[in-house]
Amino acid sequence: MRITLEARPEPSRAAMLLTPLLAAIATLVVGFVIFEAFGKDPVAALHAFFVQPVATRYGVGELLLKAGPLMLIATGLAIGYRANVWNIGAEGQLTLGAIAGGGLALAAGDAVPATLLLPAMIVAGALSGMAWAAIAAWLRTRFGANEILTSLMLVYVANFLLSWLVHGPWRDPEGYNFPQSKLFADAALLPSLLSGTRLNAGFLVALAAVATAWVFVRRSVWGFEMRVAGLAPAAAAYAGISSKRNVWLGMLAGGACAGIAGVNEAAGPIGQLLPSMSPGYGFAAIIVAFVGRLHPLGIAFASLLMSLLYLGGESAQVNLALPSAVTGLFQGTLLFFLLAADVLVNYRLRVQRGLPAAP
Amino acid sequence: MSAAPDVLPRPRLALRGITKAWPGILANDRIDLDVLPGEIHAVLGENGAGKSTLMKIIYGIVKPDAGTVQWEGQPVRLASPAEARRLGLGMVFQHFSLFETLSVAENVALALDAAQAGPGLPARIRSVSERYGLALDPSRRVHTMSVGERQRVEIVRCLLQVPRLLILDEPTSVLTPQAIERLFDTLRQLAGEGCSILYISHKLDEIRALCQRATVLRAGRVTGECDPRRETTASLARMMIGGDLPHPRHRAAAAGAAALVVDSLDLRADDPFGTALRSISLTVRAGEVVGIAGVSGNGQAELLAALSGERRLARRDAITICGMPVGHLNAAQRRARGLAYVPEDRLGRGAVPEMSLTENVLLTSRHQGLVSHGLVRAGAARERAARTIASWDVKASGPEAAARSLSGGNLQKFIVGREIGQAPKVLIAAQPTWGVDIGASAQIRQALIDLRDAGAAVLVVSEELDELIEICDRLAVIAQGRLSPARAVGDTDAEEIGLLMAGAAASFDRGTAFVR
Numbered sequence: 001m002r003i004t005l006e007a008r009p010e011p012s013r014a015a016m017l018l019t020p021l022l023a024a025i026a027t028l029v030v031g032f033v034i035f036e037a038f039g040k041d042p043v044a045a046l047h048a049f050f051v052q053p054v055a056t057r058y059g060v061g062e063l064l065l066k067a068g069p070l071m072l073i074a075t076g077l078a079i080g081y082r083a084n085v086w087n088i089g090a091e092g093q094l095t096l097g098a099i100a101g102g103g104l105a106l107a108a109g110d111a112v113p114a115t116l117l118l119p120a121m122i123v124a125g126a127l128s129g130m131a132w133a134a135i136a137a138w139l140r141t142r143f144g145a146n147e148i149l150t151s152l153m154l155v156y157v158a159n160f161l162l163s164w165l166v167h168g169p170w171r172d173p174e175g176y177n178f179p180q181s182k183l184f185a186d187a188a189l190l191p192s193l194l195s196g197t198r199l200n201a202g203f204l205v206a207l208a209a210v211a212t213a214w215v216f217v218r219r220s221v222w223g224f225e226m227r228v229a230g231l232a233p234a235a236a237a238y239a240g241i242s243s244k245r246n247v248w249l250g251m252l253a254g255g256a257c258a259g260i261a262g263v264n265e266a267a268g269p270i271g272q273l274l275p276s277m278s279p280g281y282g283f284a285a286i287i288v289a290f291v292g293r294l295h296p297l298g299i300a301f302a303s304l305l306m307s308l309l310y311l312g313g314e315s316a317q318v319n320l321a322l323p324s325a326v327t328g329l330f331q332g333t334l335l336f337f338l339l340a341a342d343v344l345v346n347y348r349l350r351v352q353r354g355l356p357a358a359p
Numbered sequence: 360m361s362a363a364p365d366v367l368p369r370p371r372l373a374l375r376g377i378t379k380a381w382p383g384i385l386a387n388d389r390i391d392l393d394v395l396p397g398e399i400h401a402v403l404g405e406n407g408a409g410k411s412t413l414m415k416i417i418y419g420i421v422k423p424d425a426g427t428v429q430w431e432g433q434p435v436r437l438a439s440p441a442e443a444r445r446l447g448l449g450m451v452f453q454h455f456s457l458f459e460t461l462s463v464a465e466n467v468a469l470a471l472d473a474a475q476a477g478p479g480l481p482a483r484i485r486s487v488s489e490r491y492g493l494a495l496d497p498s499r500r501v502h503t504m505s506v507g508e509r510q511r512v513e514i515v516r517c518l519l520q521v522p523r524l525l526i527l528d529e530p531t532s533v534l535t536p537q538a539i540e541r542l543f544d545t546l547r548q549l550a551g552e553g554c555s556i557l558y559i560s561h562k563l564d565e566i567r568a569l570c571q572r573a574t575v576l577r578a579g580r581v582t583g584e585c586d587p588r589r590e591t592t593a594s595l596a597r598m599m600i601g602g603d604l605p606h607p608r609h610r611a612a613a614a615g616a617a618a619l620v621v622d623s624l625d626l627r628a629d630d631p632f633g634t635a636l637r638s639i640s641l642t643v644r645a646g647e648v649v650g651i652a653g654v655s656g657n658g659q660a661e662l663l664a665a666l667s668g669e670r671r672l673a674r675r676d677a678i679t680i681c682g683m684p685v686g687h688l689n690a691a692q693r694r695a696r697g698l699a700y701v702p703e704d705r706l707g708r709g710a711v712p713e714m715s716l717t718e719n720v721l722l723t724s725r726h727q728g729l730v731s732h733g734l735v736r737a738g739a740a741r742e743r744a745a746r747t748i749a750s751w752d753v754k755a756s757g758p759e760a761a762a763r764s765l766s767g768g769n770l771q772k773f774i775v776g777r778e779i780g781q782a783p784k785v786l787i788a789a790q791p792t793w794g795v796d797i798g799a800s801a802q803i804r805q806a807l808i809d810l811r812d813a814g815a816a817v818l819v820v821s822e823e824l825d826e827l828i829e830i831c832d833r834l835a836v837i838a839q840g841r842l843s844p845a846r847a848v849g850d851t852d853a854e855e856i857g858l859l860m861a862g863a864a865a866s867f868d869r870g871t872a873f874v875r
Contacts, residue, residue, distance in 0.1 A: 221721075221734070227714075228711055231714065232707050232708070234708040235722060238702055238722075239690060239722045350422070
């Protein structure tokens, strides 16, 4: 008996919906083994991972609070990824967004009402995220420099820029010499969305980005052209699709979304500028984009899952005293199965038996 | 071959009751086939008749749902091409299975056992290719090679393994008449050495000249078996399509104003193995079909890229469409000025494999009323796809079928239909009927002539001389990046043009042709 993979003539829709379920089951089985091996009750461990974080209203708020920036950034990145434009530097674009939005907030102080200041901060964040991404886009279209490298290197430049600002000119003079800015005025803070939690209006911005991206990808002619460029570059040249425009659109979409995410962090849970504005959302969003199959709705779900894995990992460490490496292992297992099960969308398993193979 | 029917030798390959269903289509329906040792056996059939599926079953790529395969009298179950090769089967595909970034020798080595793929391989490639007149440079990379040259790699790769059954799928579509004769000599030589040959084609003249037996397939079933040498082209066609052979109507051309003008175009090659274009001049007038003949690799790819706008030119008036200079424009901008283009590669260039037919209509027609305010009018695109499917009788499950789910010929009908559906002023078609069966070929040729009669300028770049002579009003030959002046088709013949193509190619250092 042999098991072989056979290409499907067309991607299977049923498999597309069933593979996440299959991956979840496989993860649970492996998780059982992992937790058993560490002498923990697997049921309690899984409960700590998946149920405890969202058992309270506050927990749900935290889930959405973390999912928001992941969703927003991954949505922007996926637009470029579909066209083979590989923006890896969302973390830096996020930082620039936080600098611009935060700088505006610090400059405005109490003088400007929230209805004016918050939109201005978001626009400033989007523009500066785009400007940071535009450097990589220009280097690519003008000199053919690989945007994976340039965008990634710009992350470190952005971090040093922020670091210099909070250590130097923007440091709070009454902050006991800590490298941090003044706290933002109330007018520069995003309004709360769910009382008793830290969830803020930034989540609505993320949802709006998902909806916009869906229209762009599925309905707009530019979105169509970018998909063609990603699937078949020769067909894109044949159809006269501008590869330069695709690079610009892809990089700017990612930069804008990451920049807004930076503003949302600064004006949301943090409320000031710190040397680091993100626990690595810009990089985690790359995984979210692929787990969500680069599809806006898939990304929305994937960001919730990723957020749950973060919270579940913390909860398992706190409640069961599991080492953080084990929670990381478990998270990796789920992502591995999710991406591996993908193969079933385009291939089917065939079990062959009977006559032996030819001699 | 000469044995009497009642004492036939044991077949080398015997298929019994082979059945294979794809989603929505029965590709093979209880097919029986015997191939004798040293026999050249034709498998003849239209698009979608099930030829390719049957060959893939024999070669171990596809599993049959039912039926048995016997090799030298033993039942076998071929689970992979590697096993088929171990038994002594070789296959030359219509769509080549070569890695573009690897060299000829590396590609060949991949198909061989480790023991055979040693350091002496380049020398053996050279000796086999010389023995059979298939000139090849083992160190050359495949991505720099034309279709005709790639086919040579496939054939040599098979011959190195000394096959006992060689399968060839539409092998002559890219060869000159003289080169076809040479290939036939090679195949007869192989058959004489005892190798069986399965020859898949829709070219009835070739089958009558080459094959001793023919099995005819129609809609997945065997509809006849015959000795093609005793049949006429018309009787073979009737068995194959179940009706009479369509003949294109061809009126004299009523050529009008110049629609496509190329003015002393010089173009450096993009890569070291490409062909530079040297002062190419050409005029195609409204209401005429002009053909460009030539052995592949002589500048066709470069010329087509320059004409289509896939490669933009520094000089705007090197190419004009209906009087407007377009040399600097990209493909979409040239389309907006009345150009349509059917490229040689269907999957990956002419169509996006993973996308639906509706989306593939959008690929080239998106600026023809299918987009408003930057948004795609999905309903209008679907309707246009459905219209193309219906009027061209494309075998597909519907407008939402992925392009890659269509057979080669059906996809080509769809692409030609899509391009002609744009009512172009100038249509360029590269190898429009390559690997397409007789019925669909006739349909495509007729459509090109009808487009001409409707007043469009048509340029056909093809390596099939018969086709060019059938549909063109004027004909030019491209060799080593130079284009001969176009001459009226009535003033020349296939032999003369074939010699011009082959002669030019033979004087070429790289030796690009199957020439003696």
